[in-house]
Amino acid sequence: MPNGAHALLQTLADAGVEVCFSNPGTSEMHFVAALDHEPRMRAVLTLFEGVATGAADGYARMAGKPAATLLHLGCGLGNGLANLHNARKGKVPVVNIVGDHATSHVKYDAQLQSDIETVARNCSTWVRTSASTDQLCQDAAEAVAASMGPPGQVATLILPADVSWGAGANPAPPPVLPPREVAQDAVIAAIAQVVQGGGKIAMLLGGQALREPALLAAGKVAARFGVKLFAEVFPTRIERGAGLPPVERIAYLAELAAVQLAGYQHLILVDAKSPVSFFAYPGKASDLLPDGCTAHVLSSAQQDAESSLQRLCNELACDDAQAVLQIAARPGRPIGRLTAEKVCKAIGHLLPERAILVDEAQTSGVFLPSLTAGAPRHDVLTLTGGAIGQGLPNAVGAAIACPDRPVIALAGDGSAMYTIQALWTMARERLNVTNIIFNNASYAILNVELQRVGASGDGDKARSQLDLSQPGIDFVQLGNSLGVHSVRAQTAEEFCIALENALRSPGPHLIEAVVPSAFSGLKLRLLPSLLGSLGKLPRPLARLIKRKVAP
Amino acid sequence: MPNGAHALLQTLADAGVEVCFSNPGTSEMHFVAALDHEPRMRAVLTLFEGVATGAADGYARMAGKPAATLLHLGCGLGNGLANLHNARKGKVPVVNIVGDHATSHVKYDAQLQSDIETVARNCSTWVRTSASTDQLCQDAAEAVAASMGPPGQVATLILPADVSWGAGANPAPPPVLPPREVAQDAVIAAIAQVVQGGGKIAMLLGGQALREPALLAAGKVAARFGVKLFAEVFPTRIERGAGLPPVERIAYLAELAAVQLAGYQHLILVDAKSPVSFFAYPGKASDLLPDGCTAHVLSSAQQDAESSLQRLCNELACDDAQAVLQIAARPGRPIGRLTAEKVCKAIGHLLPERAILVDEAQTSGVFLPSLTAGAPRHDVLTLTGGAIGQGLPNAVGAAIACPDRPVIALAGDGSAMYTIQALWTMARERLNVTNIIFNNASYAILNVELQRVGASGDGDKARSQLDLSQPGIDFVQLGNSLGVHSVRAQTAEEFCIALENALRSPGPHLIEAVVPSAFSGLKLRLLPSLLGSLGKLPRPLARLIKRKVAP
Secondary structure, three states, X not given: OOEHHHHHHHHHHHOOOXXXXXXXXXXXXXXXXXXXXXOOOEEEEOOOHHHHHHHHHHHHHHHXXXXXXXXXXXXXXXXXXXXXXHHHHOOOOEEEEEEEOOHHHHHHOOOOOOOHHHHHHHHOOEEEEOOOHHHHHHHHHHHHHHHHOOXXXXXXXXXXXXXXXXXXXXXXXXXXXXXXXXXXXXXXXXXXXXXXXOOOEEEEEOHHHHOHHHHHHHHHHHHHHOOEEEEOOOOOOEEEOOOOOOOEEOOOOHHHHHHHHOOOOEEEEEOOOOOEOOOOOOOOOOEOOOOOOEEEEEEOOOEOHHHHHHHHHHHOOOOOOOOOOOOOOOOOOOOOEOOHHHHHHHHHHHOOOOEEEEEEOHHHHOOHHHHOOOOOOEEEEEOOOOOOOOHHHHHHHHHHHOOOOXXXXXXXXXXXXXXXXXXXXXXXXXXXXXXXXXXXXXXXXXXXXXXXXXXOOOOHHHHHOOEOOOOOOOHHHHHHHOOOEEEEEOEHHHHHHHHHHHHHOOOOEEEEEEOOOOOOOOOHHHXXXXXXXXXXXXXXXXXHHHHHHOO | OOEHHHHHHHHHHHOXXXXXXXXXXXXXXXXXXXXXXXXXXXXXXXXXXHHHHHHHHHHHHHHOOOOEEEEEHHHXXXXXXXXXXXXXXXXXXXXXXXXXXXXXXXXXXXXXXXXXXXXXXXXXXXXXXXXXXXXXXXXXXXXXXXXXXXXXXXXXXXXXXXXXXXXXXXXXXOOOXXXXXXXXXXXXXXXXXXXXXXXXXXXXXXXXXXXXXXXXXHHHHHHHXXXXXXXXXXXXXXXXXXXXXXXXXXXXXHHHHHHHHOOOOEEEEEOOOOOEOOOOOOOOOOEOOOOOOEEEEEEOOOEOHHHHHHHHXXXXXXXXXXXXXXXXXXXXXXXXXXXXXXXXXXXXXXXXXXXXXXXXXXXXXXXXXXXXXXXXXXXXXXXXXXXOOOHHHHHHXXXXXXXXXXXXXXEEHHHHOOOOOHHHHHHHOXXXXXXXXXXXXXXXXXXXXXXXXXXXXXXXXXXXXXXXXXXXXXXXXXXXXXXXXXXXXXXXXXXXXXXXXXXXXXXXXEEEEEOOOOOOOOOHHHHHHHHHOHHHOOHHHHHHHXXXXXX
């Protein structure tokens, strides 16, 4: 009979888990040794656990099924926690495998001993320490099933070294997954009545509702009944571009979200939460549902968003309605000194067919949705849990899930530095990822937030905490040091050429886009009052809102 | 009355917490804004939370008092967890401040909402979410007191944004710390009897017992009664070099530790645990105390190791004994093709007075203890909790605690990559740190471990998980990209010149030492049997043991 590790790998592969993003240590060596016995399992080494977990997240978003991770004890799990948090918030399936000391070793409280389960509970509702080699594969099959939900989640299987090396394992059959339920008839009927009742109505789409079939169904209701389509602020995966119904993403800044949502009387939630602000601010409400607006849940995260929307279409007799589809339209080729907006314009100008955009560009990315709206069909993956360091690792996973599709990862300079080690794995695996790093030499978003929270006394020490210019980070040297072909662009012309070259040449690329802060045109000191009096908007902010609110 | 953040900073500074290693987000903006109002607080920005926590650890090891961290919610804490684990295992005081959403915002389960306390419990026994601005400073004073122990620990104060921005805070007076207790008379008397009884006796020194006064007291007992002095395998801080009693560190490899400990009848523990293996291996004992050896606790981690040792001296009437002191002796200047051993030799040859060595060199560092034994007095900080990524961040903190002392950080290529962002903070703060990165293009220690755990089937896929050569990492470009002057050495001559230059020029430096694996002389495939039959040692391993066991 095989040892635990061999049988575990067989069980995972039988269940369709074919990729393992790893950063192993001694307690995982039997798992590593077993890799050669399971040809269906691809092992992707990372230099840091946050890359492994973020890659598993990105992989599952695109593959629609989980990858495994392989992490080293509680500390490895800690390093991977932020991106597991993003997966959790995005309802993304991940089979999170954490090696542990041999069962007999725990009582000695050796150097690496810590309480792994307590950390795991932060990101996983399904947590199990496998108690024996005999039980291991059943545990693994349950972990895969748990990860698939619905909704998707992070399932953490803790694997003691002796359970891994022990003999007498029994590979377990693949789990049978329950179907997602459709919204109940009474719910469909009630919401149909709301829609037919008229007034200002919007639908907020999230999760599975942002994929093509659901979008097309929602688009029919929207076209027939004048219902506005919104997307949640940070979608796990949204399909968009020419030929799909345009959907407007709720803004990150609560002040802008309030403008978007103002006046709606009904908000129909489809695999989405009622909108709340990202952070709380003194004296401001966290709940963004406007006064007088009623929220209605059509389909929860546990349910089947697509079928529920189709049932609603049916109930509303608009199966044959023509959804308004985004027409193909690209912005012109930008010229002159580079700005964040021109980077987004160049992306809109050049975006290839079926690209995957991983957007962690923070302030620099605010122009992206409008400037790529009419580009060819593409997917966008975003920062679902707000834990920075998601972008580059997500791109690793997306590129492994979809080797025939170009991946473009956008990251701020600050956010790129949390998991910059991802570049090395891109080079090692020769992934078709173009990394665009917006270098504005600051945590620009925190410059905005420092004002928004009404913090007084933004003196030199405070401001220095948001400054990344001393020293400036040279992303070209950094990318090259990790094996990724890297260039710098300071003009829009340079950027366009660099992007064309990157998209043409296989393997990973990095373009350092040297830009001023996207908010540099605003007087930051005045931001709170500006945002408080949206009637008298200065032109840059008005433009920003217009762009952001445009589909 | 000041807001919470202002009063918190005043309370911390009054309690002697003068440095905050930060990676803030929106929920910490009031803390950041308050920095300008507390001139005693130095804020050191990091690009990644693991750097902040590792720096706080290194700072406290050298300063003997805690620094604060400033982390962003549960995900920031996760990113910082590995180095907090190292601090916890090293009994190092850290005041770990984790910002949280405003209290009223929690129920909305916004993107960054997670259960912070559950993560904090992995590394902290003292965890508190401050419930009100009024109570905040008392909580902070208790956190400082808890962190100081004894023994030192990580105390985690969770700071909701509204508690930070709220008015009505009351700065709290500094906590009064309890004195460490001395070992009881009966314990002293019993251990004195053991010592006087003769036989083969060793003392295992850890924690506070590896500082000069304790070492001198232990050295007297050792000299008078022929007691052998061992140090725990990964000391938090050990003072050593010419003029101090030489102490032999227990080896990481259990097989070598068994050779060191063989035949001892009594092991006297002074602020140290009875030795256990780092990991468990199939069919091998985790407990390294030899058969027939009795362990005796002279002084626990809660107690005063120095006074307890002095009391033992007194009881044994050897206050006037002459401890054997390490004589000054440096190895010669190495020449020829660079190896890990020659790097350590060059360090021994050139080590400046009062240097701080931060050793996370893994396999490449096995030569360091013997080759620096007779160098001028220095401190060594090691990987107390086994969580890789400690070295460079620890060096940041040590350099800030001791700006007048040269810091030399040794890291493997694999370990350096976990928290490579530390280089940027070294450049930003112009710290006198010389980083030596051993580039052997592999997780060399795992090549050893793969054999030691008896994992079968080390085929191409398994071996590729331990290989860092595809692509090779260019640490010179990497260091320069983050603002640290960096050079590569491929010969011992180049290395010596680079080290001399680095030690002469202020600010941070990086030397990439291109070396073969320290274990490359061994046939790894044979390692398990080699280690199992220590009688027939091949020359490289015999040399290794000899060096390792030498003081």
